[in-house]
Amino acid sequence: MKIDIHAHILPRDWPDLTERYGYEGFIRLEHHCPGCARMMLGDKCFRVVDENLWNPDVRIEECDRSGVDVQVLSTVPVMFSYWAKPDDTHDLCKLLNDHLAEVVQKYPRRFVALGTLPMQAPELAVIELERCIAQLGFAGVEIGTHINGRNLDDPEFYPVWEAAEQHGAAVFVHPWDMMGMKDLPNYWLPWLVSMPAETSRAICSLMMGGVIERFPGVRFAFAHGGGSFPATLGRINRGFTMRPDLCQTHTETEPRELFKRIYIDSLVHDPLILRFMVETFGSERIALGTDYPFPLGELVAGELIESINEFSPATKERLLSGTALEWLGKSRESFETPSSRAHSDALHAAHVTP
C-alpha cells in the first residue's frame, strides 16, 4: 500500500480574488489551452501547470499508474495568503477547503484532505481548523514554515496547536515565502537553497521554543525530508548544547531527542541520504511524500524507497504507508487498497458462485 502525504491540489476555477477583496497580490489560474494553465501573480506567469493539478479523475488515473492508493491533498503554498487581510484569507481558506471537501467526498477511499488556515489570525485559524476536522472530516491542516516572519514557536499560535491537539489534527508544515528570496534571483535558488532552510527553521523553532513538548498531542510532519534539518542536526545539536544561554531558553531537551516526536516525508531524491535518514531517525518517522504534481517532486511515487535494497520489506512498508497511517490517525481499512479490492472481489465471487 502506498500513501503519499505530500500532494498539492487546486480547484479548476475560483472567483477573481482581487475583485472579491479589492486589492492585488492573489494568485489566479489562466486556462490558456486545454489541459494546461498558467499560475499568474498580477500579469506575471510564475508556473505552468497541467490538468492533474485540478482534475481529480486525471489524478486518480496517475495514482493508479504509479500504484498510489491514497493521496493526502493540500493546497499549493502560494495560496496561503497570510499577508492578506485576515477576514479575506479566512474567506479564501473556506473556498479552498470546501473544494477539498468535495474532492474527498467524491473519492473518500483515495483521498485525504489537509485544510489551509488564516494563520495570521490565530483565532480565525482555530475556527477554520475546527470546521475542517469536525465538519469536513479532514485529517489535518497544512501551514507555512513561518507566518509573515513570525516563527512557529510564537505563543500567539498556541491556540492553534491546542485546537490541533484537541481535534487530533495532523499538521503538515511546508516552506513558503523563503528567506533570502530577494537576493536569490537566479537558478531557482529560493526553491533549492532557501526551502530546505525554511523547513529547518520551522523544526528548530518548534523544538527549541518548547512547542513539541508543550503540545505532545500535535503530530507535526515536515516537507522535503525535513529540509536541511536532518543533515545539519549534528551542527544544530552542537549549538544547542554549547550555547545553552541562546538555545535552551525554553527547553533543555536536545533536538536529537525531539526528532523522535516529529515526522518528515521521504522527498530527498538521493538514496544515500534517505538511507542516512532511516538509519538516524528510523523509518517510524518517515512517510512517502512526492510533491505531486510538481517537477521538483518524485514522478514515480515511492520509486526511491523501493530502489533501496538495504531496506527490509517491513521498512519499505512502513515508509510507503505505515508511518502515514499513524501520522494521519487512520486505519488501513479506511482506504481502498489493492488487497482490500482483491478481498472484496473474492467475497463477491464467493457469494455469486454456487
Added chain:
Amino acid sequence: MKIDIHAHILPRDWPDLTERYGYEGFIRLEHHCPGCARMMLGDKCFRVVDENLWNPDVRIEECDRSGVDVQVLSTVPVMFSYWAKPDDTHDLCKLLNDHLAEVVQKYPRRFVALGTLPMQAPELAVIELERCIAQLGFAGVEIGTHINGRNLDDPEFYPVWEAAEQHGAAVFVHPWDMMGMKDLPNYWLPWLVSMPAETSRAICSLMMGGVIERFPGVRFAFAHGGGSFPATLGRINRGFTMRPDLCQTHTETEPRELFKRIYIDSLVHDPLILRFMVETFGSERIALGTDYPFPLGELVAGELIESINEFSPATKERLLSGTALEWLGKSRESFETPSSRAHSDALHAAHVTP
C-alpha cells in the same frame, strides 16, 4: 599528520576603526580580564573570546595537545567589513593580513595563512590578493558566501577568480551576514539554520553560474561540510535537471558532476553524515576543519574522523591531511610534523653519535 583548514585568528589589538575611518559598524576587542576579551559591536558584546583567538603561543600549545600539526589561519568573518567604504576595508584587510603574515613568519611550519580581501571592490581585492600571495607568502584567501547580497557568480568577481587562478590561491568560502537574520532572533538560528544555507547558496551560485568551469584552476573550499549543500544535492540536482530554463542558463553540467571540483571541510558533528559525505563525494574532496577556537567547532581536532571505524587508515589520512595539502598546493615536507621531527632527531643523533 593533521592539518586544520578552518581555524580563525585575530590580532590582540588593532586601531580604533571608528576613529580611523570616521563611522560606526566595526568590531573591536575589549580586553576585560586576563586571557579573555569581549568582541564588541558598538556598545553590544556579541561574543566572549579567549586568549587562544589572538595568542599564537597558546594556540600552538592547544594544537600540540590535540595533535594538530598545521592550522590554516583565516580572519573571523565578522571582520570582512564588505559593507564599509572600499578603501577603508582595503586598509583593514592590510592590517589583518600583515598580522597574519607576522604569525606565520614566526611559526612557518605550523601555520598557513588565508588573507582577507575588500571583495566589494574587486579591483582592490585583486591588488590585495596579489600582495597576500606574492609578497606575504599566503596559500590563499577567505571570502564570504556573498558580497553585500551579490552572489559569487556575479561577473564583477571574475577578475578575483582570474587572479586566484593565476597565483594558485586557494579560496576558502565562509558564511557571513546570514539570510533571514532579522526574522531569526532566537536560538542562535542564523548560525544553526542560515549558515548552512549560505554555504549552499555560494556553492550553487558558483556551479550554476558557470564559475567553477570558467576558472578551473581556482581551488574553492567551503566551510561546515559545505553547509546544507551535500545533503540537499539530490533536490538541487533534481531542480537543475527539471527546470533547465531557470537553472541551466550558464552551464549544462550538473551539480552532481561539479562537486568533484570543489572541496569541503569535515565540520558536521555527525559520524553518519560524514560517512555519507565520504561515500557520496569521496575523501578526496573533504579536509579536516574545526572552526577553532569557537564553540560550534570540533574541540578535539579530528576526533570525528578518527572515530569512524569504517574509514580505512588511508581514508583517514586523506581526510586529516592529504586533501588539505592538495587544496593548499603544499607538500608534506613544507611542514614540521611529528614524523619529520623524529626523522631530523634521528639524523641529528646519527651525526652526533660516534
